Amino acid sequence: MTAGKLIVLTGPSGVGKGTLLRSLRQRHPELCLSISATTRQPRQGEVDGVDYHFLTRPAFQDKIAQDAFIEWAEFAGNYYGTPRQSLETQMAQGHWVILEIEVEGARQVRRSFPEALLVFVHPPSFAELERRLRGRDRDSEEAIQRRLERAKEELQAADEFDVQVTNGVIEDALQALEVAVFGESKA
Template identity: 60%
Template sequence: MGKLIVLTGPSGVGKGTLMRSLIEKHPELYYSVSATTRAPRFGEVDGKDYHFISRQKFEQLIAQEEFLEWAEFAGNYYGTLRKCVLDKINISKLVLLEIEVEGAKQIRKTFPEVLSIFILPPSVKELERRLRSRAQDSDDAVAQRLICSQREIKAAHEFDLQIVNDKLDVTLKKLESALFRPSNS
């Protein structure tokens, strides 16, 4: 049987970078692409980075209970399509989700056997530096994300593992250790 693994943490903590690195090093892992109503950022590809859909379509899928989890964050919906994840778990895949904290909490209720990993920043100051260096959000959006991140960080203890993303190579080794220990194979 496969396993569901959730990576979560505040915006800007490095979840996407960690996920891409894991998938590149371990092609046997299956990355479940989330759906969102937000506009694509420069370089993002529909179906690879996210499934970019309209707010109306997203709300239709919510009503049809097609999401394993969903949340509204910074004015946009984000969610994980149920069927895709369950199909992969049923064929013994390790399925990785990179999702926001509220969605991760929903999954913990639905799938108590999920391995949930909370990625923490080394400091709030460093998190702000990372958010600003992306140059993808306005000052107001960065401020909103920082306020939200402080609330999210307080929930880190609710997850199975907490890993500080201070140095990418060290953080990756810790994630690999968690994913590939004998109980997860």
């Protein structure tokens, strides 16, 4: 059996990584999604083990000490990380696994999995990114400002990644993502 492939989707909060990922997986259900762990509270409708593995801060810190994550970071006051065991098992079984993570986590993945394909998603403009963050209507003004400051730093790191995709028109971004992952658009 051939080894799997690891694909990482990263970029600033609010850029539309989740929307792109859902669309890509609708077209390509063979892609496995790695479920991240977090210490943040579930948002309305989120399910433990489906959207995230929701952990207490002490439980997450225990897993850090056990080297149970291939990457982890603290973002907006909460921990986020990718569980090592399930990812390595899926890849050993030949699956293509896709991660949706923040920029620092993507850098950590690069160190552990240099063969991974790292895709950076850009907003069409910074003003549009701010509009999207505000339009989600789920963060405080303080949280939005933190995300915008972080986005400025993350956008400057885009050249560190293998492929860059601008998410302005979802269908165009999705086709560019398919070319990056599969070598051609499947539309």
